[in-house]
Amino acid sequence: MIDLLVAGGGPAGLAAAVCGALAGLETVVVEPREAPVDKACGEGVMPGGVRALRELGVDLAPAGGRELRGVHYTDGVHSVRAAFRDGPGLGVRRTGLHRALWLRAGELGVRIVPGRVEDVRQEDDAVLAAGLRARWMIAADGLHSPVRRALGLQGPGHGTRRYGLRRHYRVAPWTDFVEVHWSPRGEAYVTPVGETLVGVAVLSAERRGFDAHLADFPHLAALLSGPAAGPVRGAGPLRQRVRARVAGRVLLVGDAAGYVDALTGEGVALAVASARAAVRCLVAGRPAAYEAAWRRLSRRHRLLTGALVRASGRERTARLVVPVASRLPMVFGAAVRALR
Numbered sequence: 001m002i003d004l005l006v007a008g009g010g011p012a013g014l015a016a017a018v019c020g021a022l023a024g025l026e027t028v029v030v031e032p033r034e035a036p037v038d039k040a041c042g043e044g045v046m047p048g049g050v051r052a053l054r055e056l057g058v059d060l061a062p063a064g065g066r067e068l069r070g071v072h073y074t075d076g077v078h079s080v081r082a083a084f085r086d087g088p089g090l091g092v093r094r095t096g097l098h099r100a101l102w103l104r105a106g107e108l109g110v111r112i113v114p115g116r117v118e119d120v121r122q123e124d125d126a127v128l129a130a131g132l133r134a135r136w137m138i139a140a141d142g143l144h145s146p147v148r149r150a151l152g153l154q155g156p157g158h159g160t161r162r163y164g165l166r167r168h169y170r171v172a173p174w175t176d177f178v179e180v181h182w183s184p185r186g187e188a189y190v191t192p193v194g195e196t197l198v199g200v201a202v203l204s205a206e207r208r209g210f211d212a213h214l215a216d217f218p219h220l221a222a223l224l225s226g227p228a229a230g231p232v233r234g235a236g237p238l239r240q241r242v243r244a245r246v247a248g249r250v251l252l253v254g255d256a257a258g259y260v261d262a263l264t265g266e267g268v269a270l271a272v273a274s275a276r277a278a279v280r281c282l283v284a285g286r287p288a289a290y291e292a293a294w295r296r297l298s299r300r301h302r303l304l305t306g307a308l309v310r311a312s313g314r315e316r317t318a319r320l321v322v323p324v325a326s327r328l329p330m331v332f333g334a335a336v337r338a339l340r
Contacts, residue, residue, distance in 0.1 A: 001126060001133045001134060002019040002027070002028050002132065002133070002134045002135070002283070003020070003025035003026045003027065003133060003134065003135050003136065004016075004025045004027040004028070004115075004134060004135070004136050004137070004138065004279075005018075005023045005027075005028055005030065005130070005132055005134035005136070005137045005138075006020070006027060006028070006029045006030070006137070006138045006140060007030055007117035007130075007137060007138070007139045007140065007141045007147050008029075008030075008117075008139065008140040008141035008142060008145075008163075009030070009031025009033070009035070009102070009112055010031075010037055010140065010254070010256025010258070011030045011097060011098060011254070011268055011271055011272075011320055012140040012142060012253050012255065012256070012272075012274070012275060013029055013031065013138070013140035013141070013253070013254070014029065014098070014101035014102060014104075014105050014269035015053075015056065015101060015253075015254075015271060015272045015275040015276075016031045016112045016138045016253050016254075016275035017105045017139055017320065018031070018056050018057070018058070018101065018104050018105050018108060018275075018278060019056065019111070019275050019276050019278075019279040019296050020110075020138075020279050020282075021105070021108035021110050021156065022056070022057075022108065023279055023280075023283050025144045025279070025282075025283070027110045027111070028110070028111045028112075028113060028132060028134070029105065029111070029112045030113055030114075030116070030117050030129075030130045030132070030154050031112060031113075031114065032114060032115060032116045032314055034097060035095075035096040035098060035102045036094075036095035036096070036099040036102065036123060037095070038094050038095050038098075038099050038233065039235065040045065040164050040201065040233035040235040041094055041164075041166065041201065041229050041233050041235070041262065041263055041267065042124060042166070042178075042189045042200075042201045042267075043091055043092060043093060043094055043097075043166075043191045043193050043199045043201065043220070044089060044090075044091050044178045044189075044191040044265040044266050045089055045091075045092060045097070045152070045225030045268045045269065046067060046084075046089045046200055046265060046266055046268075046269045046330055046339045046340050047084045047085075047086050047087045047088060047089045047339075047340075048052065048086070048264075048269045048273070048339075048340035049089070049090075049268045049269030049272055049340060050087070050088070050090050050253075051086075052086070052269065052272040052273060052276070053100075053101075053268075053272060056082070056103055056104065057107075057249060058100050058101055058104045058270070059100055059103070059104070059158060060090065060092065060097075060100055062096070062099075063092050063093070063096030063097055063099065063174065063196065064092065064093070064193075064194055065090050065091050065093065065096065065193055065290040066090070066092075066173060066176065066192040066193060066194065066195075067088040067089070067090060067091075067176060067180055067191070068084070068088055068089035068090060068091050068176060068177065068191070069083050069084065069088055069089075069176045070082050070083035070177050070178070070336060071083050071084075071176055071177060071178050071180065071336045072175065072177040072178065072179045072180070072340070073179075073182065073204075073321070073322050073325055073326075073332070074179065074180075074181055074182070074322060075181070075182045075183065075319075075321075075322040075323070076181070076217070076218065076219040077325045078273030078322045078325075078326045079322070079326060080322065080325045080326040080329055080332050081170060081177055082329070082332055082333035082335075082337070083211060083333075083334040083336075084336065084337065084339075085337040086337075089239045091178070091191040091192045092193055093128065093193050093194070093199075093201070093273075093329070094159045095222070096246065097268070099100075113130075113218040115130045115131075116139075116146075116147045116217065117129045117130045117146070117147055118140065118147075118150060119150060119172060119252065120147055120151060120250060122247075122248045122249055122250070125189075126155070126249070127248075127249045127250060129147075131278045132148055135249070135289045136249050136250075136251070136282045136287070137242055137249060137250045137251070138251050138252075138253050138275070138278055138279075138282075139151075139250055139251070139252050139253075139256050140252075140253045140254045140256055140271075140275070141254040141255065141256055142254070142256060143235060143236075143238070143259055144239055144240075145252065145256035145258075147250065147252075147256065148242065148252055148256050151247040151250060151289060152243070152247075153242055153243050153244055153245070153247060153252065154240075154241075154242065154243070154324065155240075155242050155243050155258075156241055157237075157239075157241065159239060160205050160239070160309075160313050161205060161236065161237035161238075161239065162203055162204060162205050162236060162237060162238045162239065162261060162309070163203070163204065163205070163207060163234060163236030163238065164201055164203050164212065164232050164234065164235045164236055164238060165202050165210045165232055165233070165234045166199060166200065166201040166202075166229070166232070166234075167199075167210055167228055167229075167232045167233075167236060168193070168197055168199050168228070168229040168230050168318075169195065169197070169198050169200065169224045169227070169228055169229060170194055170196055170197060170226035170227050170228075170229045171196065171197075171198055171223070171224060171225055171226030171228050172195065172226075173192030173194075173195075173197075173198050175192065176192065177181065178190070178191055178265060179220075180263070180301075181217045181218055181219070181220045182312075182321055182322050183316040183318070184205065184318045184319055185204055185206055185213075185216050185315075185318075186202055186203055186204025186205070186212070186312070187202070187203045187204070187211060187312060187331060188200055188201070188202045188213070188216075188217045188220055189201040189202075189203065189262065189265065190202075190220065191265075196226075197229060198224075200214070200220070200224070201262065202214065203238070203261065203262055203263060203306060205313065209232075210232045213281055225321060230287070236260075236262050238259060238260075239259065239261065239309075240255070240258055240259040240260060241258060241261060242256075242257060242258035242293060244292050244330075245258070245290060245291050245294050246287055246288055246290050249285075249287060251278045251281070251282070251287060251290050253271065253274045253275050253278050254267075254270075254271040254274065254275070255256045255267070255271070255275050257274060258298075260301070260302055260305040260309065261305050261306075261308075261309045262306055263305055263308050263309060263312070264305045264308065264339060265339070266301050266305075266339055266340050269340035270297065270301060270339070270340060272322075273340065274294055274297060274298070277290060277293040277297060278290050278293075278294075279292065280293075281293060296340065300338055300340075301340065304335060304338065304339075308321070308337070320336075
């Protein structure tokens with residue numbers, strides 16, 4: 001019997017596997033896709049996430065990317081920006097980040113096997129899934145987690161449904177800030193991820209093609225002078241409510257543990273933080289303590305992101321976000337510094 005089975009080999013699952021291996025646990029990751037794995041995301045890692053990855057021994061240098069100095073909000077007329085307080089963030093291709101985590105897991109002896117975890121059976125002292133028997137399981141199988149559903153932990157799906165689309169452009173970055181362009185119909189999240197590459201993620205409750213969304217941001221469209229690089233990738237609905245993050249010997253980590261929205265770009269930082277907390281609880285033999293730990297770790301993110309999503313959901317308030325923030329730069333700066 002192995003110590004830890006991780007369902008899902010994305011960044012959250014690999015971070016959990018690295019934490020497990022560093023804690024001396026024999027760890028196996030079950031993942032159906034070959035590395036590196038890409039997905040639709042903003043590709044901005046907040047400063048806390050960069051520090052946490054480096055503390056785990058993840059070498060981010062080969063992944064390339066661009067340092068990020070802060071966050072810039074604009075609606076094409078009004079503008080406000082604030083620098084991070086505790087060092088730079090990192091704009092990095094999702095594939096580069098995934099490869100770095102994959103290599104670190106391999107260095108620590110984590111075994112990664114092809115497969116998919118869908119059915120889970122629990123005994124008093126073990127979890128059985130994907131033909132493996134483990135003392136504990138961490139489910140990090142994404143936004144629409146099959147393990148979460150199998151365990152009956154999926155919450156109600158009411159409220160506005162928002163979706164994300166991402167495309168890259170071959171153009172030299174014009175800023176070292178994450179830019180969030182606002183319109184009454186959604187937001188465009190722009191991240192420099194290379195010397196000649198930027199990623200653009202559009203977030204909206206309206207289901208339209210990428211180009212139709214981009215037309216809502218004429219100032220941004222004018223900056224994207226280079227050709228599109230690669231396909232459009234999508235994700236959603238983004239909001240995922242979860243009844244609980246612990247079911248016996250199974251803990252939910254990353255997007256599987258519940259998700260508000262991509263607007264503040266804290267997904268990777270929270271994934272690593274929750275992975276570390278989950279492993280600490282398992283090593284201590286106190287899996288039930290993870291629920292409270294997750295709530296503490298995510299509280300600030302949930303409050304800030306939830307408030308912004310509510311503001312973006314109504315045309316009148318969406319139009320006010322950037323003008324109000326530009327008149328209150330100290331408040332905006334405090335919010336940016338609160339990002340992990």
